[in-house]
Amino acid sequence: MPARxxxxxxxxxxxxxxxxxxxxxxEATVDCYNESEQITGIFTMLEENLALPFTTTILGMxxxxxxxxxxxxxxxxxxxxxxxxxxxxxxxxLPLQTLKPAGAEWIDAYRRWARGK
Numbered sequence: 488m489p490a491r492x493x494x495x496x497x498x499x500x501x502x503x504x505x506x507x508x509x510x511x512x513x514e515a516t517v518d519c520y521n522e523s524e525q526i527t528g529i530f531t532m533l534e535e536n537l538a539l540p541f542t543t544t545i546l547g548m549x550x551x552x553x554x555x556x557x558x559x560x561x562x563x564x565x566x567x568x569x570x571x572x573x574x575x576x577x578x579x580x581l582p583l584q585t586l587k588p589a590g591a592e593w594i595d596a597y598r599r600w601a602r603g604k
Contacts, residue, residue: 511596536590
């Protein structure tokens with residue numbers, strides 16, 4: 488498996504063990520040959536498992552996360568909505584509420600993968 492480039496994240500630590508997150512990353516990237524294929528595998532698992540929409544707070548304002556997208560530059564973004572306006576926020580930077588949506592462990596796995604373990 489190709490090496491991943493580390494990326495910092497201000498997200499709090501996951502409630503899932505490092506070993507479990509590594510298993511999830513391996514499951515998502517098992518047949519991947521490069522970083523682009525790996526992010527596509529992780530994005531697929533996010534799409535299949537993350538319960539949408541969910542709410543979170545950004546800069547003190549509650550927003551709805553309606554969907555996630557994979558950009559042309561291989562970054563996963565959350566499409567957030569508030570009062571009819573939409574904003575894309577990198578999933579690595581998206582704050583999550585204490586009560587996380589079902590499937591949020593895949594966000595934790597993505598963040599771990601992006602940091603390069």
